[in-house]
Amino acid sequence: MAMEDPDKKTELVLLACGSFNPITNMHLRLFELAKDYFDETGKYKVIKGIISPVSDAYKKKGLISADHRVTMAKLATKNSDWVEVDDWESSQSEWVETVKVLRYHHQKLLSSDPTNSLQNALPLTKPGRKRKQEPNRHDPIKKKTQSPDIKSTPQIKLLCGSDVLESFGIPNLWKLEDITEIVQNHGLVCISRAGSNVQKFIYESDVLWRHKNNIHLVEEWITNDISSTRIRRALRRGQSIRYLVPDVVLAYIEKNNLYNLESEDKNAGVVLAPLQKYASDSKN
Numbered sequence: 001m002a003m004e005d006p007d008k009k010t011e012l013v014l015l016a017c018g019s020f021n022p023i024t025n026m027h028l029r030l031f032e033l034a035k036d037y038f039d040e041t042g043k044y045k046v047i048k049g050i051i052s053p054v055s056d057a058y059k060k061k062g063l064i065s066a067d068h069r070v071t072m073a074k075l076a077t078k079n080s081d082w083v084e085v086d087d088w089e090s091s092q093s094e095w096v097e098t099v100k101v102l103r104y105h106h107q108k109l110l111s112s113d114p115t116n117s118l119q120n121a122l123p124l125t126k127p128g129r130k131r132k133q134e135p136n137r138h139d140p141i142k143k144k145t146q147s148p149d150i151k152s153t154p155q156i157k158l159l160c161g162s163d164v165l166e167s168f169g170i171p172n173l174w175k176l177e178d179i180t181e182i183v184q185n186h187g188l189v190c191i192s193r194a195g196s197n198v199q200k201f202i203y204e205s206d207v208l209w210r211h212k213n214n215i216h217l218v219e220e221w222i223t224n225d226i227s228s229t230r231i232r233r234a235l236r237r238g239q240s241i242r243y244l245v246p247d248v249v250l251a252y253i254e255k256n257n258l259y260n261l262e263s264e265d266k267n268a269g270v271v272l273a274p275l276q277k278y279a280s281d282s283k284n
């Protein structure tokens with residue numbers, strides 16, 4: 001039997017941001033790999049996974065409508081008891097920086113945390129009465145039943161693949177202050193291939209190196225090269241994608257004829273939202 005006290009574990013929520021165009025089995029695997037990793041540390045308990053598809057305003061080439069991408073992600077996670085889809089980000093009219101998505105979900109956790117609102121609403125000691133009150137032997141029992149095992153609010157960590165971490169180095173794609181806030185205030189879980197360059201990438205970045213204790217590298221030993229780009233390519237060529245995406249997702253794609261030459265042309269020649277935003281910033 002495990003000796004550690006489960007109440008002492010830090011609760012975690014994992015947030016994956018991306019296009020999910022479409023969601024693949026690999027996206028679902030990311031969550032499982034990260035959860036296994038944290039479970040094995042004995043220090044953390046992953047309580048929830050959130051998939052947050054990017055909005056159409058991201059303007060990535062071939063990005064089909066958020067409605068379809070969210071629906072597919074919901075179908076894919078229907079049978080998961082811990083991973084869910086959140087459409088707040090995708091329903092924003094403008095592209096939202098990833099750090100703001102983290103902030104949003106962090107705030108949401110804070111406001112839905114019963115221990116937190118209890119602490120705010122009912123201070124345990126009323127000011128002024130504190131000194132007058134005699135120690136009461138019923139008090140500790142009372143407190144315990146009112147607020148059993150006061151846990152801190154879960155931490156929220158950004159879950160991503162090594163390509164996203166390495167994209168931190170692309171000029172005008174990420175703001176340094178955003179990267180800093182992500183690794184300093186929240187934390188990062190990165191799924192990487194054995195022998196990938198992520199460690200070197202962290203070593204070569206001052207900000208990532210400074211916060212390396214908050215960056216968790218999870219090695220994917222049972223490698224899996226599925227990507228949404230490859231799924232869309234196979235579909236354009238009339239090739240099977242069965243067993244690469246959940247059957248329900250495949251059925252939805254076929255029913256709505258989602259990916260073809262025309263859809264791949266969406267946003268052709270359009271500048272990706274972050275590049276557009278930060279390139280114009282650096283000119284000002």
Ligand SMILES: Nc1ncnc2c1ncn2[C@@H]1O[C@H](COP(=O)(O)OP(=O)(O)OP(=O)(O)O)[C@@H](O)[C@H]1O
Pocket residue numbers: 016017018019020021024026027030159160161162163164191192224225226227228229230
């Ligand atoms: N095979 C993989 N290994 C590790 N991480 C992955 C893998 N596939 C996707 N991811 C991660 O999933 C998240 C969502 O990515 P995204 O929606 O871009 O999917 P993708 O399969 O990489 O799509 P695309 O080919 O269009 O870039 C990102 O953090 C990305 O790094």
Ligand SMILES: NC(=O)c1ccc[n+]([C@@H]2O[C@H](COP(=O)(O)O)[C@@H](O)[C@H]2O)c1
Pocket residue numbers: 017018019020054058060096097098099164173174175178274
């Ligand atoms: N500066 C930023 O916050 C920033 C920059 C580039 C991509 N992203 C996010 O990373 C994810 C990347 O997804 P893709 O790999 O599909 O492009 C998206 O969720 C996107 O919003 C964030």
Ligand SMILES: [Zn+2]
Pocket residue numbers: 163
């Ligand atoms: Zn990608």
